[in-house]
Amino acid sequence: MTATLYHAPLACSLAxxxxxxxxxxxxxxxxxxxxxxxxxxxxxxxxxxxxxxxxVLRLEDGGILTETSTALLWIQSRSPVAWFRRDPFDPAFFQxxxxxxxxxxELHKQIFRIVFYPEASDTMKDRIRDLAPLxx
Ligand SMILES: N[C@@H](CCC(=O)N[C@@H](CS)C(=O)NCC(=O)O)C(=O)O
Numbered sequence: 760m761t762a763t764l765y766h767a768p769l770a771c772s773l774a775x776x777x778x779x780x781x782x783x784x785x786x787x788x789x790x791x792x793x794x795x796x797x798x799x800x801x802x803x804x805x806x807x808x809x810x811x812x813x814x815v816l817r818l819e820d821g822g823i824l825t826e827t828s829t830a831l832l833w834i835q836s837r838s839p840v841a842w843f844r845r846d847p848f849d850p851a852f853f854q855x856x857x858x859x860x861x862x863x864x865e866l867h868k869q870i871f872r873i874v875f876y877p878e879a880s881d882t883m884k885d886r887i888r889d890l891a892p893l894x895x
Pocket of ligand 1: 770771772793810811812813814825826827828863
């Protein structure tokens with residue numbers, strides 16, 4: 760059985776989809792509408808992830824894995840492409856984990872979460888835009 764990625768176009772689950780493509784990891788894609796939390800095939804995202812967020816992977820054994828950072832690490836661990844995989848005992852694994860954590864916490868949540876969200880005020884967006892160069 761193939762793992763399933765619950766995916767909303769242009770949301771952060773795209774990173775998991777891209778990693779799977781690059782690492783040649785087969786995935787079924789379950790499309791959903793992030794605004795309404797409805798799955799294309801019917802049903803609610805809340806029934807899969809009570810937070811109502813992507814990324815979510817349903818693994819081959821039926822287990823659910825949330826958090827994009829963790830999903831990315833799972834994908835690389837399953838890749839048949841030697842250069843794409845990192846052994847957890849290889850120091851390079853921790854460099855990979857570091858960059859994934861950086862993207863999740865410093866870029867995704869601190870910058871993109873605010874700049875691209877309609878509910879944030881212009882003052883807040885300007886403040887974040889000022890901080891962004893330091894992160895990049
Ligand atoms: N901690 C989660 C956050 C994921 C997240 O913020 N996903 C956004 C899309 S990029 C989402 O689902 N937003 C809908 C919502 O929060 O209701 C992760 O890193 O995967």
